[in-house]
Amino acid sequence: MAPPPPRRTGVAKRRMRSKDAAERSAYFARREAAAVLRRVLRGDARRRATASIKSLVYSPSVRNKKATLALVCQTLKYLPLLKDALRESDILSNKWKKQEELIYVTAYDILFGQDIAISGSVEKFLMLHKGSLQSSLAQLCTARKVKCVADLLLDKHSPDLGKPRYVRINTLKIDTESVIQEFGKITMVRKDDMVPDMLVLPAGIDLHDHPLVVNGSVFLQVSCLNIIPLFFGFSYPLFALFVFYCLLKKSASDYG
Template sequence: MWVGLAASDLLSLMRKKPVGILKRNARIAKSSKGGKPRRLTERAADFSKPDIKRGTPPAPPKPEPVLQEPRQYPFWTCQSEVDRQAAACLSKILASDANKRNGTTIKSLTLAPHIKAKKAVYAVTCQTLSYLPVIQQVLSKTTLLNVEQLRPAVAFVITYELLFGQAELQEYLQDVLNEAGVEHADELLSANIARDWPRTARVNLLKISVEEALAWLRSPPLSDQKLATLGSKATVDQLLPDVLLFPAGTDLHDHPLVNNGSLILQSKASCLPAHALAAQPGWQVLDACAAPGNKTTHVAALMGGKGSVLAFDRDPKRLTRLKANAAATGATNIVAQQADFLSLDLCSEELRDVRGVILDPSCSGSGTSHSRMDHLLPFKGQATAEQEAARLQSLAAFQTKALRHALNLPKLERLVYSTCSIHDVENELVVKAVLEEAHELGFQLVDPFPSWPRRGLPLLPGHHHLIRVDPEKDNTDGFFVAVFQRSSS
């Protein structure tokens, strides 16, 4: 059994060249009056020069009282900016996961505008999370986490760098492997961590055709010839003709076609609702809970920019993002407005000619746990059973109310209800709750994708018309789609 490595030895190790992954932050303390932080060490005033106005040296000022705040030590942080930003992201995502808050995701943090080397920070964050169970086992054999100047997230990142980027802690890793009876660290990880899906991108038909996109990808301009190999691997999805598939792990964030809005980074499952609606050019379509706007812009593109798409969202920040996405994609037929869909007068002049509706309301997002990379988190992003049940019931109540409201649009011909949830309470049971009323209004459930193999659960009549996407079998987000068609149309 290896003897535990002392924290002082580890800190010394991490400062040695060629490792060089730790540095000491400036020593900072807060004012006792709650003001801005100030440095404890400041340049002393020069009292040796005479006061020009009085001709005599000034009396030195009274010394400030010494701050008596305990545990005000310099903090250690990562020397590399990539590691430093990765540690900051890691700290936030672990706190969010521990507190059962679903708003923070790995991608939203590591791809934020202030992150300079997005690809590198994303990689270090994901790899550290992937190996976190191993890292924690290794650190348990040391006293590193007892060092008060070292925050846990920083310790995790630098330990990852040492274990898998340097050789100094390899003997401790070997100790962990020997205890587990395995040869490689990968064998200690969950099977789903290494699994990945094909990368998908939607061709924005408002700017470029599928054929033109494939031609550019396979024979890019001379300035982008290095992308030709990537483009040669692109294929067209068999079900959705405007969706391109790339090998798993393909990085498209800085691709020229993505930057100019010709390709939209969107999962295959998220592209299903717009195709299921089958809106015709010239229709007036309503997107009830539109932001951030991927489905909104997709509908606009499939309509060829003709007709109009009324997009509503009650959150002003999300609406701003929706407008930005509409502008970037060239979807000039989108009319975005801040409003609560449930408060809209469906017989108003603005809405009385709506013929198609996309209703993709707030949901649990349980089908997107893989793309959110919840599998990397210690708590898997899961709340307690009681908390989750209460949340699902609250969401289902809103979803049912919104669906019932939408079905009452006077000239509605076709409505798509979709969620990125795998729970029947948000899917089949919501449809079942409104089905009788829908029949009275002249609507029937119809099948938007006859060749799709997975169907709704047998909890209601017509369940075979419902679409379910299985994230394990279909290599995309878990999803649910129901299409209501008015019989007379």
């Protein structure tokens, strides 16, 4: 007669319940994040202003606000790469394209986020194709001559990543390294090649509600060129010569 299975101790039961609760929370957070992402992307597609991500997440209908906000921001950060990987792997049928926002959020979680439980149909589907998606990302790195996915996010020559976000630092209130450290917690960031105290961040990230923006420590810029005339005392002939020099330098590097 086989011995009875060992009984779970109180500690083991509590751990199991805690794990189950965390998995349920993550499952619903992905779906809440997908709903927010849908509104953001549809607003962008129609060139129509929509509420900020933070205000959408903090609406009464969203329960797991912290996890949902993190998922939306991170999915937007990686969205161009997720689209590329999904397109290259060619795994999406019309059925799954109807849930594209949930596909994006779950693909982010599987490829760049946490280990997830296979608790839903989208999760099961993407886990089956995880290897194919990872292979597509590796091929993108090879094609764009970068070492890793993190480098893809800051690849200036990639047309797929959209227009980067520029941030000008108010050095009267904060130093550059402190800003880099703060923004580095949520996204990739680098210094601009031409303009002092200007940072370049990936496209798609929403910083309008960030504390550094709200308190005036940094200013959002449409382009790095907006601020350059200040360094020339608003002398536009000198500014024009500088821009011409930069264009020549860029052309030389492109063909060199």
